[in-house]
Amino acid sequence: MDTTDGHCTEDVKMEKKMDNDFSARLSDATHQHLSISEGPSSSCRRVRGRLRSKPRLQTTKSFPPYSHCIGGLGEDSDSDNEVNSESNTAHQPNLRNEETQGTERKEDTKLVARCARDELKAKWTMRRKERMGGSFEIDTDGWERGRWIGKRRVEASGREKESDDEEGEEKHRRGRNPNAETEINEEEGKERKSSVVSDIKETCEGSVETPGGQSKNVFEPLQLREGSTSRQWSSPHPILSKLLHSSTSNSSCSSINLSSTESDDVFTEGEDADSKRKAFRKCRTWKTYLTMMHWSLRRQSSWVQLAGHQGNLQLSEGGEVLKLYSEVEATCLDCLMRDPLRPFVPQYHGLITRGEHCYIRLEDLLSGLKRPVIMDCKMGVRTYQEEELLKARTKATLRSDMYQKMIKVDPSAPTAEEHAQKGVTKWRYLQWRDTTSSTSTLGFRIEGVMMEDGSVQRDFRKILTLAQATEALLYFTRSQLVILKAYHSRLLALNNALKNSPFFGTHEVIGSSLLFVHDHSSKANVWMIDFGKTNPVPDTRELRHNVPWAEGSREDGYLIGLTSLISSLSQAISVASWQQENHSEQDKTGGLNNTQIQDQVDQMAAVTL
Numbered sequence: 077m078d079t080t081d082g083h084c085t086e087d088v089k090m091e092k093k094m095d096n097d098f099s100a101r102l103s104d105a106t107h108q109h110l111s112i113s114e115g116p117s118s119s120c121r122r123v124r125g126r127l128r129s130k131p132r133l134q135t136t137k138s139f140p141p142y143s144h145c146i147g148g149l150g151e152d153s154d155s156d157n158e159v160n161s162e163s164n165t166a167h168q169p170n171l172r173n174e175e176t177q178g179t180e181r182k183e184d185t186k187l188v189a190r191c192a193r194d195e196l197k198a199k200w201t202m203r204r205k206e207r208m209g210g211s212f213e214i215d216t217d218g219w220e221r222g223r224w225i226g227k228r229r230v231e232a233s234g235r236e237k238e239s240d241d242e243e244g245e246e247k248h249r250r251g252r253n254p255n256a257e258t259e260i261n262e263e264e265g266k267e268r269k270s271s272v273v274s275d276i277k278e279t280c281e282g283s284v285e286t287p288g289g290q291s292k293n294v295f296e297p298l299q300l301r302e303g304s305t306s307r308q309w310s311s312p313h314p315i316l317s318k319l320l321h322s323s324t325s326n327s328s329c330s331s332i333n334l335s336s337t338e339s340d341d342v343f344t345e346g347e348d349a350d351s352k353r354k355a356f357r358k359c360r361t362w363k364t365y366l367t368m369m370h371w372s373l374r375r376q377s378s379w380v381q382l383a384g385h386q387g388n389l390q391l392s393e394g395g396e397v398l399k400l401y402s403e404v405e406a407t408c409l410d411c412l413m414r415d416p417l418r419p420f421v422p423q424y425h426g427l428i429t430r431g432e433h434c435y436i437r438l439e440d441l442l443s444g445l446k447r448p449v450i451m452d453c454k455m456g457v458r459t460y461q462e463e464e465l466l467k468a469r470t471k472a473t474l475r476s477d478m479y480q481k482m483i484k485v486d487p488s489a490p491t492a493e494e495h496a497q498k499g500v501t502k503w504r505y506l507q508w509r510d511t512t513s514s515t516s517t518l519g520f521r522i523e524g525v526m527m528e529d530g531s532v533q534r535d536f537r538k539i540l541t542l543a544q545a546t547e548a549l550l551y552f553t554r555s556q557l558v559i560l561k562a563y564h565s566r567l568l569a570l571n572n573a574l575k576n577s578p579f580f581g582t583h584e585v586i587g588s589s590l591l592f593v594h595d596h597s598s599k600a601n602v603w604m605i606d607f608g609k610t611n612p613v614p615d616t617r618e619l620r621h622n623v624p625w626a627e628g629s630r631e632d633g634y635l636i637g638l639t640s641l642i643s644s645l646s647q648a649i650s651v652a653s654w655q656q657e658n659h660s661e662q663d664k665t666g667g668l669n670n671t672q673i674q675d676q677v678d679q680m681a682a683v684t685l
């Protein structure tokens with residue numbers, strides 16, 4: 077455990093206390109991995125004497141990334157309807173805002189109309205130049221330049237919009253514990269692009285509705301504070317209106333893959349090549365223009381869905397994460413906005429209806445991060461609710477999909493009866509997942525990790541020991557001390573908040589995750605997400621969260637998981653410190669270079685497997 081600063085000393089004290097609290101309750105299997113043994117590895121003979129012994133992790137395995145790139149799963153195809161339907165209802169919750177912003181709106185509308193005209197002009201100028209082989213530089217005024225710079229940036233390097241950085245900066249300030257988040261490499265951009273058009277875009281999707289369709293200002297103070305969804309335009313400029321309409325309905329491109337999908341609407345399946353060519357000629361002008369606008373309107377975000385049900389979540393044009401409505405989750409979020417846990421939970425902005433579905437509007441926790449690295453840890457010693465166990469006993473529904481998932485991982489996992497039925501109950505499947513991962517032993521499991529290059533690693537689910545978890549954390553953070561320490565502090569702060577949280581005391585938290593996010597500029601944070609299976613405990617009982625589950629107790633073991641994670645981070649900090657020290661020692665003595673030392677470290681890690 078690194079104790080180089082005062083906060084860390086505090087951390088150690090707190091952690092020791094927590095370890096004592098829980099040590100009696102953790103299983104032997106868990107505890108045998110809590111200590112890190114010191115001692116040189118046999119493979120280290122060549123550098124022995126020069127390198128301090130690496131804290132050894134027991135029974136570890138390494139996790140090379142494999143290339144499985146994913147993009148955002150969000151589909152915004154319903155937003156077309158939403159623009160129409162909401163333009164009628166959206167005024168109700170925001171009347172007060174409308175009055176106060178009337179003047180501003182007139183100004184903006186004028187500006188928007190001018191911008192749209194200028195856009196057209198710019199487009200034709202560009203096309204003329206393009207045909208003549210001229211340069212693409214458009215320099216009529218700052219607005220167009222800003223947009224075009226933006227477009228080139230997206231095309232050339234996929235870099236993110238600077239304005240988002242500022243927004244993200246604000247968010248990370250809000251959510252962090254002073255020690256939790258370290259921003260050592262402040263290389264944030266200086267220019268802020270005009271956001272008039274994206275503001276209007278947000279306006280079109282910004283009404284807050286109850287599932288029944290009635291407009292309701294669920295979190296007015298929040299909306300005012302965040303300021304992203306409060307303005308309404310009754311009639312945008314006709315050209316702009318068309319653009320908004322079209323680009324909204326065609327905004328199914330993922331947040332990573334910025335390819336436009338306009339052509340999907342133009343070319344439906346079954347059309348012959350000729351009609352496609354004709355249609356393309358007809359639509360090319362608009363297509364080019366819409367593609368340009370698409371880039372302009374879409375807020376650049378690095379959002380991806382790492383785990384969970386595919387299609388449940390999507391990114392809205394306004395940059396919020398929309399999650400399919402669940403009454404249980406919405407109720408929890410509502411409570412959490414008034415609980416000490418609020419700084420650890422994405423901001424909840426109420427509900428929104430898109431097409432036939434209702435969604436929960438959440439702050440995008442990845443906004444402001446450049447090429448984020450993400451880890452989803454499912455918390456608790458079980459991921460099934462007690463009701464699922466009762467259901468499995470009384471009226472068992474067999475799930476063939478779960479049986480298939482089971483035999484894919486381990487053909488010998490199902491019983492003879494389950495093989496014969498080719499199905500398992502949900503409880504059986506979830507329990508099998510829990511016992512074949514670190515859920516049962518450590519009280520958490522790593523559902524998935526996405527690295528900076530977009531590669532996704534899900535094999536961490538098979539981790540069973542704390543040492544393996546530590547290895548995974550070192551891999552996930554690339555052994556960066558600053559990140560590991562930020563996560564460590566944030567988890568200690570979360571531990572404190574949980575102790576003071578009335579919500580936590582009275583809720584059974586099942587299947588909820590901690591989302592770890594950081595990027596190369598050392599922004600790092602941890603958030604509580606997914607309250608779809610979090611329910612108030614039936615009577616007035618308070619849960620302890622740090623004891624193993626027994627049927628009927630409703631205990632979830634959330635704090636067992638948190639303690640394990642904190643211990644694992646401490647181990648990772650020790651190892652990373654050791655690595656760093658040896659790097660600098662070698663640098664001073666002019667001995668092995670960094671690559672050679674890393675080779676040694678890798679060899680040592682391999683021997684401890």
Ligand SMILES: Nc1ncnc2c1ncn2[C@@H]1O[C@H](COP(=O)(O)OP(=O)(O)OP(=O)(O)O)[C@@H](O)[C@H]1O
Pocket residue numbers: 379380381382383384385386388389397399422438439440441442450452587589591605606607608
């Ligand atoms: N507010 C958010 N900001 C950014 N990303 C988010 C946010 N909420 C969720 N995600 C992403 O979506 C993924 C799934 O989220 P979540 O766990 O809420 O979905 P779910 O479908 O309920 O999951 P499960 O199947 O485990 O119940 C997370 O791993 C994360 O990558």
Ligand SMILES: O=P(O)(O)O[C@@H]1[C@H](O)[C@H](O)[C@@H](OP(=O)(O)O)[C@H](OP(=O)(O)O)[C@H]1O
Pocket residue numbers: 385459481502506509587608609
């Ligand atoms: O990740 P896996 O191994 O694919 O398994 C899923 C995972 O356990 C989800 O948490 C669970 O949803 P809930 O958390 O909502 O129960 C889902 O059940 P489902 O298929 O019934 O949605 C499982 O299929």
